[in-house]
Amino acid sequence: ICIPSVDFFSSAASFMMSAENAALDFSHSGKVSRCYEEYSSSSSSTSRAAGMNGNGPSKLVDPLEDPVPGLGTYEDFNTIDWVREKSKDRDRHREITKKSRQSTVALLHSVSDAFSGWLLMLLVGLMSGALAGGIDIAAHWLTDMKDGVCLIGFWFNHEHCCWTSNETTFQERDRCPQWQSWGELITGTSEGAFAYVVNYLMYILWALLFSFLAVILVRAFAPYACGSGIPEIKTILSGFIIRGYLGKWTLIIKTITLVLAVSSGLSLGKEGPLVHVACCCANILCHLFTKYRKNEAKRREVLSAAAAVGVSVAFGAPIGGVLFSLEEVSYYFPLKTLWRSFFAALVAAFTLRSINPFGNSRLVLFYVEFHAPWHLVELAPFILLGIFGGLWGALFIRANIAWCKIRKSTRLGHYPVIEVLVVAALTALVAYPNSYTRMSGAELISELFNDCSLLDSSQLCGYKQVQPSPPSSSVGNSLADRPAGEGLYTALWQLALALVFKMMITVITFGMKVPSGLFIPSMAVGAIAGRLLGVGMEQLAYYNHDSFIFKGWCSPGADCITPGLYAMVGAAACLGGVTRMTVSLVVIMFELTGGLEYIVPLMAATMTSKWVADAFGREGIYEAHIRLNGYPFLEPKEEFDHSSLAVDVMRPRRSDPALAVLTQDGMTVGEVEALVESTHYSGFPVVVSPESQRLVGFVLRRDLLISIDNARKRQEGVVSASTVVFTEHALAQAADAPPPLRLRGIMDLSPFTVTDHTPMDITVDIFRKLGLRQCLVTHNGRLLGIITKKDILKHMAQIANRDPDSILFN
């Protein structure tokens, strides 16, 4: 969403997350690898080879005994090697299991290691739930602060302030003498134009103050705290490293600025950023457990669960959260993670419920209960809402991406603080006069989802009372369809204006340098549209109950159309159009209503919305922002649908110089260094000899440099003329020659290879499923070239007629 300009990186990265640089602890097994000539057939053999074999890449066989710092770790803005990480973890696990048979202490360690994942999940759930509760309470308080102040204590929000006064009746529970609006406080009266103007000005003032604080805090302390964070989390989960993105400063600043941004009245929600907050919690808590601190793959399992936790606390939907993580965010989601994320999501939901931020024992503001079933005829308007949602989603993504590009390419991008202040002022200025834009997004949605009962005093329920309902009338009657009255017509006009305003302001708001979620604004747009259509249908049914459409199921006095359900379907459709979520969205909505009954309308609308939006472009908003920022993300959902072969994608191309390779013996340290210096590749294949091009293994640039550097410093006799040996047994050499530098330990002995004829769809599948960083290409057993993840992304960009150089990182 918001890539901080480059000058930020140095300042931000330097003082954040030093803990993440913790060096890996390398265990040494000291076993030698076996080569072909001496392989044994004993399958139960436990002798181990170096290289990819677990500890391998992080181990120097000889003569160094100390681990080399930095070996086996990754640089910032690089992609991890999933296979290596997972293998490392399996090795660790095997080691612990083996030891556990020897002593009781080791056994206890093994048990605690096995349960540490669950403990971590518990902590993540508790911490995220508590933070979400805090954010809810603080945002509620600050939002009310814009309107007025509680005289008995400024720390009470409007509702709590009036709770303490028992004199108010049910209808007027939000009007009590203890709560005074700013106008009332300053002018002494709550009526009149002057008080209104004072209220208006104070509203704008507070909005400006909150948004200014938010953007300044983000800029000063944690540039990564802006945006929703979901595109970056998707990228991180796919194996990319962005140091500090999930660090403690980001967490602290994001939590504070999220409250400020939501309270400032900007058209943004807190739901997306809650996912980021939960992931920060998880990442920080990972440092408590060696198993997760030291392994990038294991940590990503925890982060996947944390994404589920985020949605669970945002919507009070644990199952929906897990499916969201599975469907939308995660890259590698084993079944174990499914179970654990479910556990964490539940813990978080119950923590939030016991904090009870809304004072109603509910997890969310917009819990709904509908009473009337829907009729098959209503599927038509529901599908209409789906089409609206799809169109809006496609339009929003295009407009927002275009606006973000303008921001990036023009001088606008240099003044983020001013941009935020202008948008905040504009929002406050336009929003205040209209009560539906003045209230917060969540409140608006809650009101729109609500089913009108007779007692309801809200404007949206301003129906005419056709027949004085006797007190003994049945409950069903009190919800019967009625003709719209004055109040409702006013509400409809306001809603229509609110719709246009929300649609426009959201486009320029999402992507600013403050924490901003997209769920609530998108749902608000859909809910307004849905409610408008719902009321329209209701009136149509009321005045035409004899027409062939309504005859038979919608007699006068019956409650046949529920405008609240339309609002909900519309919200789902719009959110679906923007994010392209499907199952998880339906399940989240199902958990809000609790009735299987309403799944079919939701499903019809979401499905339509996705199809319509996909017709205009297959990317959801998060994928679009990933592409905008040039992250190396290999979309797991989309099929690679082109008939190119591995040979078309690999480097070197025909016109390029030959592939830079190392030979397994015969090169000197000086030659190796010169080769590494002259190229920018992140790894080098090792071959038997330049003539045969038979592949032996693969060495990472970083490991190679660190090892040579370390050897030069700490190992005697290693000079530029020393030979570098990757074979197991060094060749005999002249007595006066310097001792050889043996680097078999850092070589990956099992590099992945494909043949040059392998179709790219299969290659892409391999990259995705195994989480590779690079893959070597052979022809008839001879090394031919190399394909990296970046090569694939560039190739895909080229096929889609996009600029292949938009892929920024490796």
Place this chain on the structure above:
Amino acid sequence: ICIPSVDFFSSAASFMMSAENAALDFSHSGKVSRCYEEYSSSSSSTSRAAGMNGNGPSKLVDPLEDPVPGLGTYEDFNTIDWVREKSKDRDRHREITKKSRQSTVALLHSVSDAFSGWLLMLLVGLMSGALAGGIDIAAHWLTDMKDGVCLIGFWFNHEHCCWTSNETTFQERDRCPQWQSWGELITGTSEGAFAYVVNYLMYILWALLFSFLAVILVRAFAPYACGSGIPEIKTILSGFIIRGYLGKWTLIIKTITLVLAVSSGLSLGKEGPLVHVACCCANILCHLFTKYRKNEAKRREVLSAAAAVGVSVAFGAPIGGVLFSLEEVSYYFPLKTLWRSFFAALVAAFTLRSINPFGNSRLVLFYVEFHAPWHLVELAPFILLGIFGGLWGALFIRANIAWCKIRKSTRLGHYPVIEVLVVAALTALVAYPNSYTRMSGAELISELFNDCSLLDSSQLCGYKQVQPSPPSSSVGNSLADRPAGEGLYTALWQLALALVFKMMITVITFGMKVPSGLFIPSMAVGAIAGRLLGVGMEQLAYYNHDSFIFKGWCSPGADCITPGLYAMVGAAACLGGVTRMTVSLVVIMFELTGGLEYIVPLMAATMTSKWVADAFGREGIYEAHIRLNGYPFLEPKEEFDHSSLAVDVMRPRRSDPALAVLTQDGMTVGEVEALVESTHYSGFPVVVSPESQRLVGFVLRRDLLISIDNARKRQEGVVSASTVVFTEHALAQAADAPPPLRLRGIMDLSPFTVTDHTPMDITVDIFRKLGLRQCLVTHNGRLLGIITKKDILKHMAQIANRDPDSILFN
């Protein structure tokens, strides 16, 4: 569950599922492959190589123009190659997309192709829902038939029979003059010992008749219809081929015999077999769509969705069904399948609801609504139930497997009909006197889950009325804890006996040659145990409400303990212990109650149960049966936790003769045939020359034999002395030599390779994630050996100290 003895195979397979042998349609692109020397750097090139590249393996380059029948298909009891199948489908898709730009007809074809998946899902949902409804109604009717008959029409079941008589009051709605028990009908009175004996005898008689019909039908027409089918479906979904297992005869016979088996009163359920029935529906409907008929991988996607449908209709839990398929059954479950299975599961659930088999607008017999919340203290008994469930699960699996082994190895296995009759007679004999065993499993569970209200007349609600509750008392009071009365004590004794009986009889029932599900019997055991504990807790709380445990939350007159909830938790724990399901089980139960409130107890019990059961053995009942039957199933959940290398597992072993390879040119047809004849390998690597051992490709035995056979018949001049050429350009040869046989078209040009140093955990991961059938092993670029899925399974069996030869199939 039940592997028919070998003589069945021939008779069964021959007349079933001839449609499944439909040959594949091969399209020819006629493009030549490119080798290294001529590769072009244009990455947007669309020229295509032969070989694995999509149509490749199913294409003979020249001179034949007709497709060779059978090429690219699989033999029975073989494993499919997922990569090849998926690649084939992508090719097909590309072809259609390319054509769709040319004409409107092709565009329509492309659109209909895209939507055919959804249409198929709709049909699967409708058909499975309808079948499930039919099975429910028929089973209900036949079960009642054991008790008596409806005088106004024998086709009414007990409930429907009495619906037509309006004279009965609410309490006595199941007693009406129209319905007469057999004793009443024959002796003329419903009282007395004679009538009881007649009823007893008729009950046993009907049970024997139903079970006899069931086992005879299964034996005569569809041996695959027995058991629950889930182990086999898991194996099929992992890529194994068992022809006829999902055929139309299996469907018809399974549907009929399932009704008979359930009605016979045997301790079995219809829920597991419903998954098999839904998968049969899906497989049969796949034949309507070319896309799914001709592609084994695509068909398995549909089958995964069908498994979700099966659970959805069994428990009325669409979301739980999808998670069941994801967690328990499926092997390859892309996100697209998630969305589609959700759709199919919903359609099926709504079809079932509109059939309304239970007459209560509910999808299941045991829908429950609890009123009281649970207290934290109650977690202790819930965890106790979890431990019970885990122990029972582990015990059941051991006992059942032991019994199945006895059946297999002794003469018992030769008399399946007599076995079924004896067990049915025993079950009926013991079950009839006890009302809790006499009723069907689902009814029992429904009764145990039920919360007692004051009006409830069932024995389980036989509490003493401590205080005459005034009619104006609040609703909460009517559910208050009360001391147990006579009726309840009788019920508890009966339940305890039923528990012992159910536990024993289920062990010998599951695995007989009738359709038999395990869900209901397992849940029944747990529900009984849970209810017993729940009533115990309730009485404890009633008499000790002042003790420190209950003080503060359980005052007299309050409804603090809900025995029904304990039954539900117990049911989940036992089912979890037997099947090791976790998330899906909790979600299924959640969908039954509809309250997030009760997830925590369910989760605590399920988690405990899984951990306890795992301590005794990590296999669930389905995995145990897969192993018992020797299916080649690579468990995706379990980590391979051993440090062996690829070189330890590959063939040939040290003492074996060298690997049988083909050379890319220079071998004659006769030599190739001799080589193929002399070995039993299912495929052969092709190398440049025997000396260099540089790998070129891989040829499947079946494809090789079919091609040579075909060429000999249809191509002129192909004799034993003809050379077989796998290169692109044939070498110059003597003018009088017979024309060469060019087989590059059937060669897989992109075989998967790993190095000999690759750790087996990584290799297993590759096999699982990519769905490989075999993988070649190289050392420094030279071919060394081959690893097949069977080799891996044998290796794993060896590590676990099991007989490696128990892996039967390939």
